Amino acid sequence: MARTAAGNAARAISSPWASVVAVLLAVAWTTPTLGLLITSFRTQEDIQTTGWWTAFTNPWFTMRNYQEALFGGSTSLIDYFINSIVITIPAVIIPLLLAALASYAIAWTKFPGRDWLFVGIFALQIVPLQVALIPLQQVYNVLELTPFWRVWLSHSIFALPLAVFLLHNFMKDLPPDLMEAARVDGAGHNQIFFRIILPLMKPALASFGIFQFLWVWNDLLVALIFAPSRQNAPLTVRVAEMSGTLGGQWYLLSAGAFISMIVPVIVFLSLQKYFVRGLLAGGLKG
Known part of the structure; x- marks a missing residue:
């Protein structure tokens, strides 16, 4: 009985549907982090007017955000x-x-x-x-x-x-x-x-x-x-x-x-x- 249950569990985990669910969960988990990463390279004007996903069609990035965050007078992280x-x-x-x-x-x-x-x-x-x-x-x-x-x-x-x-x-x-x-x-x-x-x-x-x-x-x-x-x-x-x-x-x-x-x-x-x-x-x- 125990071996049968273990075999069924192993087949369920290794099934294609389980792989699809795992991929969907991984995408859902990493999407906010990806959005945060892209937003951190965009200007304030772009953030206020368009969503972060528009960076894929109209890429425009700047490193000034990190420079100001790390060494700026108001933040200085x-x-x-x-x-x-x-x-x-x-x-x-x-x-x-x-x-x-x-x-x-x-x-x-x-x-x-x-x-x-x-x-x-x-x-x-x-x-x-x-x-x-x-x-x-x-x-x-x-x-x-x-x-x-x-x-x-x-x-x-x-x-x-x-x-x-x-x-x-x-x-x-x-x-x-x-x-x-x-x-x-x-x-x-x-x-x-x-x-x-x-x-x-x-x-x-x-x-x-x-x-x-x-x-x-x-x-x-x-x-x-x-x-x-x-x-x-x-x-x-x-x-x-x-x-x-x-x-x-x-x-x-x-x-x-x-x-x-x-x-x-x-x-x-x-x-x-x-x-x-x-x-x-x-x-x-x-």
Whole structure:
């Protein structure tokens, strides 16, 4: 019965109709992005008088939108772009490192309450991050942390439950014989973790790294709470401000929106093979 159901599901997914539906969904999903991209290269007059699709029959593009959005006096997104990079890189590395160490401890060391600890970490995923914003702000005020540290720690705290859950499940599937052989050869936990576990964990680490990068780069709520000033705010904060103050200047809004999108798109496309491998591969296929 199970094999029959699996065979029917496989035939349904591989049927021509399924391919047609997938193509239609892909077109519907990418059309708004294409329209935004074309709009970002058009002048304000063209945007107000014609639709973006007319660019295919009467192509007219300009780079002044991006120049003004990045370096113009009223927008100047370049500082916010740098802030986004400064915020995102540590906010990805910190939870990855902590989650990898915690996952190894829970998966391959024995201590009282280990299973309950893992259940507690798993349960933290259901806690809305909005609930923790005010308590975290109060703690940060007492510690007098800088805005960057507030954002780094907040993103790391919110990411750790999912990171530990995913990395633990991946790590738990590794063959115990590898660890036993390493212990027989005299290897300690540090050597086992850095020389054996981490190389096999590359697909899982890359998968969660992509998730975390996209989440942090596109985040607005945490940045508004902990880093609202111009000196520390990321791109998302400035683009949100532009939508209010420059609501009629679509040429700047579209250029600014696409500037904020281009980096996560590049990161995802360049690392998608690791993303797929991390989701589907077993431990020894890393």
